[in-house]
Amino acid sequence: MPAGKSPGKSSPSLAPPARSPAAKGQRIAASYLKRVLTARVYDVARETPLEPARNLSRRLGNQVLLKREDQQPVFSFKLRGAYNKMVHLPAEALARGVICASAGNHAQGVALSAKRLGCRAVIVMPVTTPRLKIDAVQALGGEVVLHGDSYSDAYGRAVALQAEAGLTFVHPFDDPDVIAGQGTVAMEILRQHQGPLDAVFVAIGGGGLISGVAAYIKAVRPEVRVIGVQTADSDAMLQSVRKGRRVTLADVGLFSDGTAVKLVGEETFRVARELVDDYVVVDTDAVCAAIKDVFQDTRSVLEPAGALGVAAIKQYVARHKLKGQTMVAITCGANMNFDRLRFVAERAEFGEQREALFAVTIPEERGSFKRFCELLGPRSVTEFNYRISDAKVAHVFVGLGIQRRDEAERIGRQLVKQGFATVNLTDDELAKEHVRHMVGGRSELARDERLFRFQFPERPGALMRFLAAMHPGWNISLFHYRNQGADYGRILVGIQVPAGDEAAFDHFLRSLAYPCTEETRNPVVALFLQ
Numbered sequence: 001m002p003a004g005k006s007p008g009k010s011s012p013s014l015a016p017p018a019r020s021p022a023a024k025g026q027r028i029a030a031s032y033l034k035r036v037l038t039a040r041v042y043d044v045a046r047e048t049p050l051e052p053a054r055n056l057s058r059r060l061g062n063q064v065l066l067k068r069e070d071q072q073p074v075f076s077f078k079l080r081g082a083y084n085k086m087v088h089l090p091a092e093a094l095a096r097g098v099i100c101a102s103a104g105n106h107a108q109g110v111a112l113s114a115k116r117l118g119c120r121a122v123i124v125m126p127v128t129t130p131r132l133k134i135d136a137v138q139a140l141g142g143e144v145v146l147h148g149d150s151y152s153d154a155y156g157r158a159v160a161l162q163a164e165a166g167l168t169f170v171h172p173f174d175d176p177d178v179i180a181g182q183g184t185v186a187m188e189i190l191r192q193h194q195g196p197l198d199a200v201f202v203a204i205g206g207g208g209l210i211s212g213v214a215a216y217i218k219a220v221r222p223e224v225r226v227i228g229v230q231t232a233d234s235d236a237m238l239q240s241v242r243k244g245r246r247v248t249l250a251d252v253g254l255f256s257d258g259t260a261v262k263l264v265g266e267e268t269f270r271v272a273r274e275l276v277d278d279y280v281v282v283d284t285d286a287v288c289a290a291i292k293d294v295f296q297d298t299r300s301v302l303e304p305a306g307a308l309g310v311a312a313i314k315q316y317v318a319r320h321k322l323k324g325q326t327m328v329a330i331t332c333g334a335n336m337n338f339d340r341l342r343f344v345a346e347r348a349e350f351g352e353q354r355e356a357l358f359a360v361t362i363p364e365e366r367g368s369f370k371r372f373c374e375l376l377g378p379r380s381v382t383e384f385n386y387r388i389s390d391a392k393v394a395h396v397f398v399g400l401g402i403q404r405r406d407e408a409e410r411i412g413r414q415l416v417k418q419g420f421a422t423v424n425l426t427d428d429e430l431a432k433e434h435v436r437h438m439v440g441g442r443s444e445l446a447r448d449e450r451l452f453r454f455q456f457p458e459r460p461g462a463l464m465r466f467l468a469a470m471h472p473g474w475n476i477s478l479f480h481y482r483n484q485g486a487d488y489g490r491i492l493v494g495i496q497v498p499a500g501d502e503a504a505f506d507h508f509l510r511s512l513a514y515p516c517t518e519e520t521r522n523p524v525v526a527l528f529l530q
Contacts, residue, residue: 018199030219032216044083050189053298062324065193066298067330076333081179082110083113085177094117094118096166096168097168098119103128108136108142124161126146130335130336145158151260173265174266175208196326198225202227204229213226227277228276229309240273256287284347285351287308290310290314302331303333305332309331313329356411358411358424358425359425360395361394363394369467381401384396385480386480387440389445408424452509454491454512477494478494
């Protein structure tokens with residue numbers, strides 16, 4: 001039996017076993033145990049449920065539990081640490097008021113705590129903070145000051161304002177009382193699940209949550225692995241642990257704004273270095289896929305930081321080929337801007353390895369377009385972009401639904417074998433973020449084209465049937481389609497019909513029975529397409 005394993009566990013772990021803290025780590029864990037047990041958080045926080053993610057568990061072959069901190073009154077765990085810090089302040093300090101720097105969730109925790117305790121709260125937030133979080137802080141009575149592009153920028157401004165106004169600084173992570181407040185999350189997890197537990201996955205920004213969680217777990221159940229999760233563009237804690245000193249990142253990614261921290265705390269680094277068992281780094285696509293996973297299991301929408309733990313579990317299970325394990329992901333926040341949902345939905349398919357992108361070159365000759373479409377067969381087409389630009393060859397940007405990433409490589413090889421030069425763009429960030437939206441433009445070869453918008457039922461094979469019905473003698477000069485998940489698919493088609501074929505073309509339009517609108521004389525066409 002691997003060291004640290006709970007007795008009675010049926011499936012042996014293939015992952016690295018949890019480490020028992022060295023003497024220094026044991027002292028750190030012991031020093032925080034009493035702080036966590038005596039933390040005051042439930043005046044404002046609630047004990048959140050530990051729920052099974054049934055669909056995800058079934059897919060992964062492991063039991064995945066979600067610690068639903070996204071269900072707190074401010075939709076984040078942050079109010080635990082903020083309130084525990086503020087409730088322990090002397091009365092005179094509270095009377096002067098508090099100040100903090102935050103990307104949003106800690107700000108709401110401080111604002112709600114200040115409202116509960118009846119004191120002033122000044123909140124310095126990066127200008128990149130989602131509007132949703134700014135509005136939430138102001139609704140709770142917080143005085144918002146916007147400054148800088150990241151937490152670190154806001155922190156510098158908050159320190160300056162603290163000195164000017166004589167306010168008490170409430171740090172979002174680098175404070176023992178804050179860390180202890182966040183540690184109550186772990187206390188609840190171990191109380192709610194007293195059976196075998198293999199690992200707890202915790203998102204890391206500045207390190208307050210993972211420090212509190214790791215300290216409590218290693219003091220009570222050291223056999224449980226504590227695994228930190230960071231995004232590839234905001235991995236200050238991982239880099240610091242590797243180098244044995246705190247590392248300041250030159251820049252941080254802003255998609256997961258709740259974990260966008262350039263420099264982790266001094267105390268949180270000290271705790272994490274001794275007590276955290278392992279780290280997982282995830283990318284944007286994996287986070288988007290995890291948001292979708294949680295939505296499918298709970299019908300709740302997490303913010304990117306809140307989904308890091310789920311993304312990491314999927315990656316960790318695949319890397320170590322785990323089966324029969326029990327793992328917890330702390331879903332630490334749900335302050336999601338609504339306008340991000342389209343991006344998340346689009347990129348989730350890549351994170352799930354469900355969509356492949358290709359650039360395909362086909363001969364600009366009669367029949368080649370139809371032959372290419374027939375080669376795609378019954379596969380689900382997620383996107384199709386083409387604009388005539390060359391008299392000899394056509395460049396098509398196409399997206400296809402897939403089940404596994406290696407399927408993209410197989411499709412690419414098949415297209416090449418059939419004579420179509422193909423570039424696999426599935427992992428190309430430029431293609432995914434920009435080029436897919438820019439395919440098109442004016443063409444000297446398309447002056448006589450007619451342009452139509454079509455609607456057709458969004459069901460498997462509908463697009464292929466539409467393409468197959470096109471007469472091979474009518475040249476397609478433009479084609480744009482993107483599956484938006486609606487009941488009806490919408491495509492824009494440019495068609496060059498030879499003189500004398502007008503009657504046959506009109507019959508084709510009528511026989512399709514798909515609603516269509518001719519847009520040839522739309523002024524937008526003259527400005528951008530012809």
